[in-house]
Amino acid sequence: MRRTPARRPTMKDIARRAGVSESAVSFALNDRPGVSEATRARVRRVAEQLGWQPSAAARALSGEGSATVGLVLARPARTLGVESFFLQLVSGVQEALAGRRLGLLFQVVEDIDAECAVYRRWWAERRVDGLLVVDPRAADPRPALLDGLGLPAVVIGAPAGPEPDGPAHGAISNLWADDTGAMASVVGHLHGLGHRRITHIAGLPELAHTRRRMACLRAEAARRGLPDVTSVTTDYSDAQGAEATRRALAAPHPPTAIVYDNDVMAVAGLSVAAERGVPVPGELSLVAWDDSVLCRSTHPALTSLVRDTSAFGRRAAEELIALLDGGPARRVQDATPRLATRESTAPPGARPPRPSGA
Missing domain, CATH: 3.40.50.2300 (Response regulator)
Incomplete structure (x- = not known):
């Protein structure tokens, strides 16, 4: 069943809970004069209890019509600088996003809990309009979280389980290879x-x-x-x-x-x-x-x-763009990687080929 997306707390909610005016909330949260220190402390305490976050400054400067896509990698940071897969994947993603003048917000974290925390913060700050999610896991908490937040997303890779075409979450597409x-x-x-x-x-x-x-x-x-x-x-x-x-x-x-x-x-x-x-x-x-x-x-x-990893990334971004344009969630199977046989495989005990000219 499709969940009703969570609603972000507003300054009006804080004002109602704290028993002050919205202008007092604005003064307190923006560290402006006009309210007492006791009121400022009460307002900030209520804001924290409600999970309120300000809209991202960059998003405010660029205007509400400027969309941004988020990508979080929960991988050891030391492994990413030398692995070509993600570089090629992001290259393809950026190619598709650039055609629609969409931004890409990228972050590396240590584990899945930190990744989920980033999603909650980005949602509260209205920092991203949609997400690309990589590395599906067993008992993955992310699809249900994003469904609850109402954030459109494309999961890259087949989810855990014997069948990649199980029940879908409302605004989450899936692009996978076999x-x-x-x-x-x-x-x-x-x-x-x-x-x-x-x-x-x-x-x-x-x-x-x-x-x-x-x-x-x-x-x-x-x-x-x-x-x-x-x-x-x-x-x-x-x-x-x-x-x-x-x-x-x-x-x-x-x-x-x-x-x-x-x-x-x-x-x-x-x-x-x-x-x-x-x-x-x-x-x-x-x-x-x-x-x-x-x-x-x-x-x-x-x-x-x-496989063409850059094209794989481009197709993932195109699926997310389709969701942002109001299209339905889909599950799409990409081409299966093909084996290119080269000189590193031979029958066991085979003599290596003689160098040319030897």
């Missing part, structure tokens, strides 16, 4: 090459797409009779990707193939293989989830899952 199908294509490729021991170095364990990829890997392993397949989670950083690779290669029966959930960890894993003297792809095949210039510039070049 992580399960993508992982199945990776396992099928490695199995076809003869790999039976596969390690998946995954991302944050609370994310829905991490869980979906891990579940698909287990299901494909069971279906194909693969005896030694495992997933380990990380924070997506090169440091944790490298450490997970070292642990995997030091095991009594190390994997013959490793699948990484981003390009940064895959390049770090390639470096670890080199430092340990493990030839790629002669003894170890590597696959990266999201293709980038890093994957194409290494030697050997990394087999990767390819």
